[in-house]
Structures are given as structure tokens and as C-alpha cells.
Amino acid sequence: MYICSCCISSRDIVATYSIEAKKLGLRILELLSEGLGLGSGFFGDKLRESLLLSVNHYPPCLDPSLTLGGDVYGLQVFKDREWIGVEPLHNVFVVNIGHQLQIISNNKLKSTEHQAVTNSRVARTTAAFFINPLDYCVREPDKSLIGTDESPTYRPFQFKEFLLNYLRLMGNPEKCLEPFELHA
Template identity: 75%
Template sequence: MEKLVSSWFNNKTLPQSYIFPPETRPGNHVIPRCNTIPVVDLSKALAHERTAVVQQILEASQEFGFFQVINHGVSENLVNDTMNVFKEFFELPSEDKAGIYSEDLKRPCRLYTSSPNYNREKVHLWRDSLRLPCHPLKECIKIWPQKPTRYKEIVAAYSIEAKKLGLRILELLSEGFGLGSGFFGDKLSESAVLLLNHYPPCPDPSLTLGVSKHCDPNLLTILLQGDVYGLQVLKDGEWIGVEPLHNAFVVNIGHQLEIISNNKLKSAEHRAVTNLKVARTTAAFFINPSDDCIIEPAKSLIGTDESPVYRAFEFKEFLLNYINMEGNFEKSVEPFKLHG
């Protein structure tokens, strides 16, 4: 528990173990907050503009690997209650969080700091994280935190809605590619994990990171980033900031969607920067294949003049390599590429 940033950060200078090398730290230069990150109005997909929405999602997933969704069907009250209860959790006294803190990587629900590789890291991340498995929900909820008292009720309702939203977006992507209804159902989207990240105010945001550059290893991520800026996406070699929008979700394409699309979709590298004055709390809902799900490029997406870029593999094989490679983009996918 004493390793948690939130337990010791007050009135401290930035420890050396949190200072990133010059080439990877954010520095003092201003990153533009990009208004060109596509914003998709999902309510239009229910009407005569469905085809246009599908095309907008496809284009955003190909060019950016990121987009935001509004009018998504998740009630604003639930979104607000969820974010409030997440913040309440991280503000709990240490004794109320001690029972869920763990450095055991095999423990499915746990509070930890920096990353699962804390003891192997050269530099630590300025964040505390709570990992919550969400499938099957009736079983997972039993091991969730007991406090705050509303926690289980609100987060259970939220996880159901986040999964519905993710499946809806996957269905629109499937439609756009002509893969047929339900292509991303069953094992491809069976598992779900909620990762809460809490970034306390940082004494020098120019020297450290909340999350270092990476791509998500899963299928699709639904991110509730709240109203505090911190998300940056790498596009064409330049970092751009993703402006928080009221009652919106950020959607990003995971490695598995890139592979299934045979590189037609883009899993974009992204990172989180810290803030000097206020804390930032976010919730990433990861939709994952089941461990034994076979991942490979969809045959109908491989043109007559091209070959599959990747071999078939089980998702758990990819995930193990991703963890061992500490999320490195090229090293994570290299063993699964077909060459020649």
C-alpha cells in the first residue's frame, strides 16, 4: 500500500524513479488538443443516416484508430454516478483499500500502482490502478470492492451498458466490412475487464507519464475519460491531445481488431500525461476475446492481390507476449506476423 502514488505524493518533489528519459518524457512543449479526432453521433445510426455513420466509424478507425461517440444511449446520470463512485473509491482511507491491494499478477481483482511490471520497471508511472474483471458479471461482482457502499450496484450497471455500447460499435464495424451480423459475437468479445486509472496531481508533469506509449492488446476499448485532459494519441509521428467532451466516450481500436482486419484498421499508440493541479480519474472498459479464442485475419477481408499479414493464434498467447514485451508495439505483434 505504501507504494501507491496517492498515499505519499502530497508536497513531495518528483522522485528519480518516476523521471522518464528525455526522449520519452512529454517535456514542456504544448501538445495541441485536436478537434479533428472524429466525433460520431450514434443516434444517427438508428435512422436513415446509418450508412453514413458506419462509414464515419470505418474511416476514423482506419485513419486515427480513435474516435469519440456522443448520443450513445448510456444515460448521463449513470455516467456521472459511475465517475463519482470511482473517485470516491480512490479517496477512501488506506485501511479501506488495503484488502484489495495486491502485487500478485494472478489475482483477478486488485489495486496496484504504476503497472503489473512494477518490480521490473526502470521507471514508474504516475498512477494507481484498480483492475476489475466483469465477465461473468454475477461471479466477478463478488470480488469487487465493498466500499463505497454504492460501488457494486453502480459499476455493475455501468459495465453492462459499456459492454452493450462496445458490441454495438463492433456490429457497425462488421456491417461496414460486410462481415455479417454477429461476426464479433461469442468468443471474440466474450471477456471484459474494467481498468480504473487514478492520476494524482504531479509536481512536474514535464518529466513523467501517467501511462507510457502503447497500443491496447484487446479488441476494443471504451474509455470514460471524465472532464480532465490527459489523453494523447500518436498520429503521423506527432502527439495530439484528445479534448474531453461532455458525456462522451472515447473508443479505440485494439491490436486484435487490427489483426482481424489484416491491418485495414489501425491500433493507435497513445499515452496519458499528468496534471500539476488536479487529479484525473479514468475508466477503460476492455472488450477481450476469450483466452482460447483463435485470432486471425478475416478471410473475406484479404483481397485477391494480398496475403494474410498474421498467422492464427490463441488470444492468451498474444496477451502473454504483450505483457512480457511491456506493451511495446512492434515487439508485441512481431511473433504473429507472416513473412515472405
């Protein structure tokens, strides 16, 4: 079996990058948990040992209107009922708050609705990193983040239950949290 040296070096680069991205992601989670008052080590052993890396390539599309967006930046976030392009900056990571942090914080942090769009002139490649809890890990609002005059917004559930629902709904941000919401 022959393996060219460019493949080995590319694999090594991706492996090193993944390790460093995981360190950065865990540090950001640590800072968020401290900022919320949950203390250092809140996530502890509740996270997967592996990091999910998703690499996507978007070739130029002559008619971007036929895809998920227009001839704009590649990443858009939904804010104030409109899609806003996120300007790509060198040496910058974009951090999206996910559903799990929204649940733990009892809606003090909000999940970021976002989409990727094509460009008619330029191809681009993205690398998205996901840090997820263990499948059996129970997700629910942390009691210390529920004010005395409020109730928990979500019922306790295992992450695998959320993930199955999320995949079934193809990530529909308007519907994926509904089965876990508590209604007063």
C-alpha cells in the same frame, strides 16, 4: 460485518455502468463488423462474458515532465509521429481500435497507440473498458478481408499467446505484433 450504504450504492453504480458499457462496446463491435462486410454476429461467442474494467487515478504532478508527458490533456494519441492531446468532452466515449481488430481486418483498421499523461494542476480518474476474445479463440485475418492481390499479414494464433507476449513486452506497440506477422 458492517457495509455502509455509500459503498453499496457505489458498487451498484459501477455494476450498472459496466453492464451498459459492455452493451455499448458490443454494439460498436457489431457495427464495425458490419462495416467491414463481416456481417452481423461475426464475433458471436468468441468474446469473454466479462468485461475488464480498469480504473486509474492520476493525482496532480508538479513536474509532469518527470512522467510520461507534459502539462496537457490526459489522453494522447500518436499520429504523424507526434503525440496529440485528445480534448476531453462531456458525454463522449473514446473508442480505441485494438490489436485484435487490426489483425482480423488484415491492417484495414489500425490499433491506436496512446498514452495517459499527468497534469500539474488537476487530478483525474479514468475508466477504461476492454472487451477481449476468449483465450483459446484463434485470431487471424478474416479471409473475406484479404484482397485477391494481397496476402494475410498475420499467422493464426490463440489470443492467450498474444496476451502472454503483450504482457511480456509491457504492451510495447512497436513489438507486440511482430511474432505474429507473416513476412513475404
